[in-house]
Amino acid sequence: MDELIQKLKGEIIEVLNLEDIEPDDIDEKDSLFNDGLGLDSIDALELIVLLDRNYDLRLEKDEEGIKVFYSVESMAKYITAHKK
Amino acid sequence: MSRISSHIRIEDFKVWKNGELILDYNETRELNKFLKAVYKLLGMKYMKFFKMDSLSKMGLIGAELLLDQNSLMEKYKAEEIAVVLANASASLDVDRKYYNTIKDAENYFPSPALFVYTLPNIVLGEICIRHGFKGENAFFIQKELDSDFIYDYNEDLLLQKDQNAIISGWVEVNADSYKAVMYLIEKEEGDIKHLPNNIKSLFLTQN
Numbered sequence: 001m002d003e004l005i006q007k008l009k010g011e012i013i014e015v016l017n018l019e020d021i022e023p024d025d026i027d028e029k030d031s032l033f034n035d036g037l038g039l040d041s042i043d044a045l046e047l048i049v050l051l052d053r054n055y056d057l058r059l060e061k062d063e064e065g066i067k068v069f070y071s072v073e074s075m076a077k078y079i080t081a082h083k084k
Numbered sequence: 085m086s087r088i089s090s091h092i093r094i095e096d097f098k099v100w101k102n103g104e105l106i107l108d109y110n111e112t113r114e115l116n117k118f119l120k121a122v123y124k125l126l127g128m129k130y131m132k133f134f135k136m137d138s139l140s141k142m143g144l145i146g147a148e149l150l151l152d153q154n155s156l157m158e159k160y161k162a163e164e165i166a167v168v169l170a171n172a173s174a175s176l177d178v179d180r181k182y183y184n185t186i187k188d189a190e191n192y193f194p195s196p197a198l199f200v201y202t203l204p205n206i207v208l209g210e211i212c213i214r215h216g217f218k219g220e221n222a223f224f225i226q227k228e229l230d231s232d233f234i235y236d237y238n239e240d241l242l243l244q245k246d247q248n249a250i251i252s253g254w255v256e257v258n259a260d261s262y263k264a265v266m267y268l269i270e271k272e273e274g275d276i277k278h279l280p281n282n283i284k285s286l287f288l289t290q291n
Binding site: 038042046049 | 120131134193194195196197200
């Protein structure tokens, strides 16, 4: 799980062009949106694409998004539970 | 008589402000790294910059250079500040990048972050969001800067549409080719008269 969290941090920084942010700057338990990394709705769409492209995972219900994309940790848990 | 109170040029990995060379970048020949260097030179703290396409980055930096130490919002109402730009390639640079995310049916992952920039007028919105401007906006596609047309359009905004300041000019990015020549028009401030020939001179001169 720790390895996946580190990998995810790197992927998020890359796809969202989070310049000047290092993986260690992101706390895996912090909110990705609002007070955390301050991501916006377009970033949320990029995270959905990231899950699809890199992990072959698609959310089955829209409502899942809020929980899955709450933090890096919640994304890692979802990937671990659903990986094919 | 309206006047040009400030002008900038970004071209050939160099940046000029009011005719003075302020950056001669030699580290790489990559546009985005060059734009990042200008961003840092300006001391900007605006993370959204990094998510923008090259056209918006260029326009945002151009506006930042023009407005350095000139707080338009202290002099004019937000509704009185317009942004009028033009270029030849519209958003073709990012259109091409977006197309690369959808052209292969076996690897079809449309990028939302690229898609939102697939219109040239997005750069106007980015400048207005950054500075809080709420005046008139227009983006024109021209083979080359039509100084007579853009002069007429901007004078009409100043005389008929209650605009008191206009960020105007040319912001072009197409693959490795790029150029920005931007100028700030104000009704009563500035050393250069706002006239078509003077706009043409700003566009053609090498500094």
